[in-house]
Amino acid sequence: MKLKLQAAILLAFFFTATAANYSYARQFGTFASGGVLTANAAKYDVKYYELNLKVDPAQQNLSGYVDVLLESTVPAMDSLELDLVNFFTISKIEREGKPLAFMHQKHKIKAALAEKLAAGQRANFRVYYAGKPPVANRPPWEGGFNWSKDGNGKPWIGVSCQGEGGKIWWPCKDHPSDEPDSAGINITIPDSLYCATNGLLQAIVPAEKGWKTFQWKTRYPINNYNVSINIGDYAVVRRPYRGATGTMDITFYVLKADSAKGPALVAMAEEFLHFYAKYFGEYPWLKEKFGLAHTYYLGMEHQTINAYGNHFRNNQYGYDWLMLHEMGHEWWGNKVTVRDWADFWIHEGICSYAEALFLGDKFGPEAYHKYVKENLRRRIRNRQPIVPKRDATTSESYNDDIYAKAAVVLHTLRYFIGDSLLLDVLKTFATDPAYTYQNRVVSQDFIDLVNRKSGQDLSWFFQQYLYTAKPPTLEYKITSKPDASTELEIRWRDEGFRLPVEVRATVGDKISVKRVDVTSTWQRYQFSGNPKLEIDPAGWILMEAVEGK
Numbered sequence: 001m002k003l004k005l006q007a008a009i010l011l012a013f014f015f016t017a018t019a020a021n022y023s024y025a026r027q028f029g030t031f032a033s034g035g036v037l038t039a040n041a042a043k044y045d046v047k048y049y050e051l052n053l054k055v056d057p058a059q060q061n062l063s064g065y066v067d068v069l070l071e072s073t074v075p076a077m078d079s080l081e082l083d084l085v086n087f088f089t090i091s092k093i094e095r096e097g098k099p100l101a102f103m104h105q106k107h108k109i110k111a112a113l114a115e116k117l118a119a120g121q122r123a124n125f126r127v128y129y130a131g132k133p134p135v136a137n138r139p140p141w142e143g144g145f146n147w148s149k150d151g152n153g154k155p156w157i158g159v160s161c162q163g164e165g166g167k168i169w170w171p172c173k174d175h176p177s178d179e180p181d182s183a184g185i186n187i188t189i190p191d192s193l194y195c196a197t198n199g200l201l202q203a204i205v206p207a208e209k210g211w212k213t214f215q216w217k218t219r220y221p222i223n224n225y226n227v228s229i230n231i232g233d234y235a236v237v238r239r240p241y242r243g244a245t246g247t248m249d250i251t252f253y254v255l256k257a258d259s260a261k262g263p264a265l266v267a268m269a270e271e272f273l274h275f276y277a278k279y280f281g282e283y284p285w286l287k288e289k290f291g292l293a294h295t296y297y298l299g300m301e302h303q304t305i306n307a308y309g310n311h312f313r314n315n316q317y318g319y320d321w322l323m324l325h326e327m328g329h330e331w332w333g334n335k336v337t338v339r340d341w342a343d344f345w346i347h348e349g350i351c352s353y354a355e356a357l358f359l360g361d362k363f364g365p366e367a368y369h370k371y372v373k374e375n376l377r378r379r380i381r382n383r384q385p386i387v388p389k390r391d392a393t394t395s396e397s398y399n400d401d402i403y404a405k406a407a408v409v410l411h412t413l414r415y416f417i418g419d420s421l422l423l424d425v426l427k428t429f430a431t432d433p434a435y436t437y438q439n440r441v442v443s444q445d446f447i448d449l450v451n452r453k454s455g456q457d458l459s460w461f462f463q464q465y466l467y468t469a470k471p472p473t474l475e476y477k478i479t480s481k482p483d484a485s486t487e488l489e490i491r492w493r494d495e496g497f498r499l500p501v502e503v504r505a506t507v508g509d510k511i512s513v514k515r516v517d518v519t520s521t522w523q524r525y526q527f528s529g530n531p532k533l534e535i536d537p538a539g540w541i542l543m544e545a546v547e548g549k
């Protein structure tokens, strides 16, 4: 009875959350990822991680070891610092096979290095550990492990940890500023199950009786929360994708009971991939795969193995918005990654805006504007700036506005700099090596790019929209004059803000639209023929408009 009730509540939550939007207020408590990079963590650059873990569904337990190959970035690296939650017990840490004394407190591993590492010198550290990882309360918003079961009672296991970071299940440098160049993921599970994860499957090898090991490898940089394992009684549904520079498989690891629904979803994935490639450049991981793993929780952008738990439901336009959203993160979040969670909007906001672009591309400008108005604008909260502070944790930066408000900021930017320039900025941001793969970005990189491409200094625009909680306020008065003209007095209340505004003048069936300059001092414009005036009739501008009397 109790179980049934919990399931009902969970289901109700899922439906409200998915129907409205994907974002959800989250606080990650002591697990929050990112923030100020500690002095010890700043002393090295991770080159390679290799997970060698046994996942025991019956015990809900992980055990094994993780290799961390790192390179010193300081002249004498004298200490090792990694993150791993205290849920686990570490039995041993080795440096190149030799035991190392260590401490494990407050979710941090610390070890003094008697033999210091010179700048550029590499060393491999192996951490042996075991224990029960945190269980996800509200995945993916509050992450952790899901030890669920499919309809046939078989184990169905997943992990999501965007807010909490990889440290909730494996030792890593839990900071967005550092990604390894590649990673190995070797997972031992009962031999009746399948394990799908990032990159390409190298081999499935027998382990102890009744168990087998799935050996996977990705040869691309990957952020730690994107490393994810999906274990279940999966069928594998494939479809080839032909990109501009190569081919790969779209691969869906789907619960066997739902495998008949797989082909339609991978066909849709192919269409989405072509859409994204057109706007943001070729799929970033073409040498590996676009992967989908059927999950108990709604979704997450795990690189080359996107979590998919949207129950094969299409929206009113006939597409699966969840898959579209997660796939967008392969560009925005995975290929273009922020080095400070302060700039989280670059992942979520551009990805949300991409859905508006998709609607415009497929269904025309009306669908684009409808999405901005009815989906994005309604979710804006204005409780804190989109970029709250530097060195932010996921708890400090995650809220609805990094999705919806940031997307509307891009919509307003499009209005100001024009369609072709905005699309050029986005494509450059997603394809220039300075911003992608091994390089990570901050908001200022985006602002500098817009300034460079537009030949203008748009600091005033981003200061208002990214670094101020409130949108700009437009104040205007419309007065009919005895000489049959209409006067518009208009200004921005925000010092230095100077976005021009479209005004639609209607006299009978005669309509004209004029873009007028607006600054923080009052401007006056005259319209002859006593027209009816409408401010920003197309809804381009993110603002609060106040009509004076």
Ligand SMILES: [Zn+2]
Binding pocket: 325, 329, 347, 348, 351
């Ligand atoms: Zn997202």
